[in-house]
Amino acid sequence: MRPLDGITVVDFSRVLAGPFATQILADLGADVIKVERPGGGDESRSFEPRLPAGESAYYFAFNRGKKSVTLNLRTTRGQEIARALACRADVVVENFMPGTMDKYGLGYEALAALNPGLVYVSSTGFGQSGPYSDRKGYDTVFQALSGIMSLTGHPDTPPAKVGIPVSDLTSGLWIVISALTGLMERRRGGRGGHVDLAMMDVQASLLALAAARIFALDEDPGRTGTAHPGRVPSSAFQCADGGWLHISGSDQHWGPLCEVLGLGELAADPELTANEGRVAQRERVTAALAEAIGRRPRNELAEALRAVDVPVGEVKSAREALSDPHLGARGMVGHFDHPTEGRFSALRTPLRLDGADYPEPGVPPLLGADTEDVLADLLGLDRDEIARLHDEGTI
Template sequence: MRPLEGLKILDLSRVLACPFASMILAELGAEVIKVEQPGTGDETRGFEPVVHGDKGDVSAYYLAFNRSKKSVTVNLRSAQGQEVIRGLAAQSDVLLENFPTGTLKRYGLDYETLKPLNDQLVYVSCTGFGMTGPYAHRKGYDTVFQAMGGIMSLTGERGGGPVKPGLPVADLTSGLWVAIAILSAINGRHTSGQGSHVDFSMFDGQVGLLSLAAARWFTLGEVPERLGTEHPGRIPSAAFECSDGKWVQITGSDQHWKPLCELLGLQAWATDPTLLKNADRLARREEVMQGLGDAIKKLSQEELCRRCDAVGVPAGPILDVDEVLGNEHVAEREMVVKYDHPLIGEFKGLRVPFRFDGLDDPKAERPPLLGEHTEEVLSRVLGLKPAEIDALRTQRAI
């Protein structure tokens, strides 16, 4: 048994953040019914890159965030389609949506309308800026939230301009926030006996990640400057270039300073009482970083990592994506999973990274074809007869 078996999620969301959240919960055992627009589906079904198969083409973007779900097509602009959603919501534990603020209210699918149908429903609204506040009706994407939430101002080389991280951090972390919100609300329902409405703002989610930067502002009134891979409050903590042009990230505390200096041949620094404490090294940042960099530049990446491992200094090679996915530890931990898809054959994905003792581990199943489960879900959950489903199709409600 997987941890979330028995939990039913009605997923009206599209694109990345919320589909990522519902995929995680699906692979933990929840039944996720993904509602998509008839004919086109989630717009990411048309996103690049495309996997070309013998029986058709599929978006790898869609595949990455929609495994293990059931696809039902419903026209939310149709009165009959809206009634289908109300029926499914009445039988669900969770409804997840990421429409612009106010959209579902116009369709009669907002929390206040659905609550009388199912007072235990956990209704999660994920919007750009939340249901309230001066930005509530503002539009935004991942990079906009990165920009406005502060992370982009912190990212980049010293003295250079702002840089976005290499992954859609705002979308991905919002998906994790949403998953936490759903599980929290479900647990709260066990105590209160009733559901709730969760108002999650992706902008709020990014502000909530400022953590150390916010603590420095609250404590020191400091607006952190961009430092590349360096840490504002710890030395050593940075990426260093090696003799072979490859890079290693070293992050250590006071107890690592002496062994690091010794493995680098910096004997004088290893015993210098004015460098034993982090605060003292911070005061001499330029000198210390230059000295470490010069010493490390004499060693290859492999040799530096070997020496660090031998004396317990935390260090790791900076790996490209292909190196990560081919890494021996990644293979041993079975982080790459495979599934068979009816259009493209075997394809790979990344597993939900949990291992359970006493419960079954997450299970990765293929993403659904558009509308693949419409008839099965409507007949099983709503009890509709084949003729009734055909009528809905004729009315273009599904």
């Protein structure tokens, strides 16, 4: 058994944030029906990198374990079928521009009238209201507008995007939170509800520490590289072999750190015992640490610091991180067997619930692979009707 067994999700979302969310729900046991455009499907099916049989590894990353149904929402019959699917759903996820689903007769009010228990999550760039609600945007646009890009990079370099699509991924997590919250509210009151989730709002919520400095100090934070604005030491340092080591310590780590690095003078300075003093003398402390760390090989120094409980992390490439023996022991990299691409590696959902099965990565569906089965088994359409829908371009 998995936590969401028996929950049906109809997924109208495309590309990243929504599909990432519904993939998590599928991993947790939900039956996710992904509605895609006939002919092309989710845009990400054409994204790089492409695999030998033509499938997209990008699509694979966010659409495992779902059923794919092709449906032309621009047609009256397609809209009728979509409504019928929503009537049998617990959750609907969509990421169209505001008003689009209403135009198709698939907005929350129309569907809730047919299915009062429906939890309906609208994930848009700027929300259903506000002066920017009709704007389009992508991950890096939200990184720029939210202030995240201005905070990323080193003080003497231009703004930089985060190395992963952080706006999309964090919005996807909030879609999951929204869906689960809606299901809990329905359990208590019997009705579902409409969640207006804006990616811009999600990014603003991530500014908690930066906002704290604005609210407390009237300071607009800038780029600090790998350094922490309120803690010293907390930064990455280059080692003798060219590798980088990130050290992040509190007051209790300061003495052991200095001992391993041979910095007795700093350890003996009472002004540096507390973090406040080290922050005030950031340049002096950082320079001394950089010089001492620069004389030691990365891996040797990392082990020496771990031996005295100083928190450190080697700065690894993505390949190195995914090959780490700890992640291997935790089983974070799994695989699935795809009908055309064969065995393919995949990251597993990290949630582990005591007493529940730890899900293996599901298989990403071929475009429209489940259309006939879903329409026949869930909606009761016969094969002749399904053939007519196909001939007229509805599916």
